[in-house]
Amino acid sequence: MSRLAAFFRAFWFLARPYFADRRERTVAVGLLAAIVVLNLASVGLSVWFNSWYNDFYNALQEKDFDAFKTLLLTFSAVAAAFIIVAVYRYYLQQMLQIRWRKWLTEHWLRDWLGDKRYYHMQMLGLDTDNPDQRIAEDLRLFPAYSLSLTLGLMNAVVTLVSFLGILWSLSGDFAISLGGTEYQIPGYMVWFAIVYAAVGTGLTHWIGKPLVKLNFDRQQVEADFRFHLVRVREHAEGIAFQHGEAVEQAGLARRFMAVFNNTYAIMRRTKKLTWFTAGYGQIAVIFPFVVAAPRYFSGGIQLGGLMQTVSAFGQVQEALSYIITAYTDIAEWQAVIDRLTGFQDGMAKARALAAEKQIGVDADGEMLAVGPLALALPDGRPLLDVQALDLAAGDSLLVGGRSGSGKSTLLRAVAGLWLFGRGHVRRPADAASLFLPQKPYLPLGSLRAALAYPRDPADFSDADYRAALAALDLGHLAPRLAEEAYWSQQLSGGEQQRVQLARALLLKPRWLYLDEATSALDTATEAKALAALRDALPDAAVISIGHRPALQQFHRRHAMLESQPQGPAQGPA
Known part of the structure; x- marks a missing residue:
């Protein structure tokens, strides 16, 4: 728990200055509020679609053509609204993302270049991990992952709250006999969803945890390889005069081998994670049908009720499984935050040494x-x-x-x-x-x-x-x-x-x-x-x-x- 708290403290340390900036906060908070409202509207439309499933499939089961036509027209109108919400949610999120990146880049460049800090960091060996990579790449990834993952988490929480009550009411009771006594489990599908997602999340974290360090190392070895390619270009004449091609080839091959080994390690770990998450996702498609089937075949619910239950179960299960589906991005996000906080620490040390001069x-x-x-x-x-x-x-x-x-x-x-x-x-x-x-x-x-x-x-x-x-x-x-x-x-x-x-x-x-x-x-x-x-x-x-x-x-x-x-x-x- 302390590691999780430290992660969110680091995230807040990096994110807060932008939203607290006097010139940016009005636009930033306004854009964020609009995106949140659009996300909530998207969840609300999903709730409406869940209710629509019940009416639509019941109309199919009862062969009610008039209801079928009405429901299709209603669906078209609501689907159009859903599309508008999706388009502007994406557009405004991209707008906030690029403004945030622009602000971060300007301020980090000013901090890095200010008071000769770039020189002092190099002199003190505090920028060995490619400051150009951190400013160009990590400051691009940080707002992108921060927005997509935090808004995704908010969506998951709101979806869970919205559909938990619906699934509870649709589930009914599940009777189980133990030792000759029959027990009734209310809202049994909610418990099935929670157990299913909890097991999946635990296994996903266990399998995917090494990806955090592997993603951290990836940017370092990629940047190191690119840096030495640039060095060859900058010192082409000296290398050519001294016939140093074989040495440079060996050095570049060695650095690329680090890239290759890191990428191969990520591939192997991602393959293991994909085996599990793909299986988890496929089972999740059929799992609610299997769990809800007894009530349907016993006549407790109609086809529309079955489909509504399956839809609600899918929403709850997907919300509970958010960490599973986003785990690879979360691992990369954590690596980005670790690299940026490390760079900030380097600048802080250089600043402190300069102050003690x-x-x-x-x-x-x-x-x-x-x-x-x-x-x-x-x-x-x-x-x-x-x-x-x-x-x-x-x-x-x-x-x-x-x-x-x-x-x-x-x-x-x-x-x-x-x-x-x-x-x-x-x-x-x-x-x-x-x-x-x-x-x-x-x-x-x-x-x-x-x-x-x-x-x-x-x-x-x-x-x-x-x-x-x-x-x-x-x-x-x-x-x-x-x-x-x-x-x-x-x-x-x-x-x-x-x-x-x-x-x-x-x-x-x-x-x-x-x-x-x-x-x-x-x-x-x-x-x-x-x-x-x-x-x-x-x-x-x-x-x-x-x-x-x-x-x-x-x-x-x-x-x-x-x-x-x-x-x-x-x-x-």
Whole structure:
């Protein structure tokens, strides 16, 4: 029972925010209320059809043609109403479902992307189970299953309440002799339905319980397989140069085997469940006839009464068997909720760690002032100690040091990304700063969007774009400004770095941070690119990570991080 309570608490935790949202709740509650009313109307029409069975089959038995015609006309009118109810119930449910998914997607994306949480989760290993899968797929399935299964449960309860009294009154008494004494069982068909459904539900849960974990694992292994297919596409050139096809084939085959084994396990378990549920459903067709037959053949009820009884029994039995018929969907629903709550927990942990961060960053200064600052690795080991580092507006500083001494981590701390360590950083505002990493990020879309990122491409004229490209020897790309492409694959590593530097020429930051941002360029191209930056941004302050000679000529000040045999690196020195 505690597991069931925990499941519904998790469901309510995920579902409540949408219906409590100030802007959405009126429409959401209104749609839900309309769907509930239509569901109740559907059950009411089913009750009417149950009564109609009695009159219709009695008319057939008595060969009453006039009653037969009247009942057919009545059926046509009520059936039309039933169709209208069914159509709008489906339409409004789909409308609520897509609005709910839209709201969930917007809010989860905002939460995931907000405060660099996506970065911190990756850095802390809290998103190993494919956040893209959870946002794209699980947020699609959650409202779909939540609506269909909860409304289905409501339908089952209302149907049970509506038909239980009807079946009780139609059942009559069942006489059974034990030890020479005759006992009368009132409403015996109700008890038969309850026992039949209870046994079926228990056996269904026993057979189908493993499907919950299997469905949880399915999304994980499917997402892992797709992710590595994308990795092959993104790194096609590196794989081709190094003849890594056999390794990639083996890796993809291994990951697909996990998909295959999981799918095969689901198939085997579903086969066992289907053996039972299909048999259960087929027996349910004939079972009420067998149970009600004694009263019919004894003359206690007419054919219409028999058919009405069978119909009512079917409704009660179907309502009681709701878990049996929906078990596979319930198992998938539980897996979806488990995955989403796990993702929420990961975001909560990242949020808590960020709140506990002891590296203070004030982005409101007129100069860069770092220190004292002690940076550590995620496992707590000390990495770098900085006693004092200052940089005034318009100045330039090149920071060097051995690999692993903490150069890039220093820039991460200045940017406010690093969570581990303690100390203080004061720097100019984000709007005046631009950080360019060694591996450029070129978003999907037009070349204009890649150059202007993260600004609106409309902020700059074609002349601005062409001038920036020409300054970095990328004039051949100017005719492709409007072209949308996967630029990370279309351009070489050096071209990507130059597009990123062209971005700096467009955005004109007053503070520019470069982390090995020219490492893919040859010496002459690097020198020309740095000269273009100096000419376009004469008053900008620049702090760079790197070792190459052209960088040394581009910066007025040089500093080294000194690695220590024991303990953290020290610097700048």
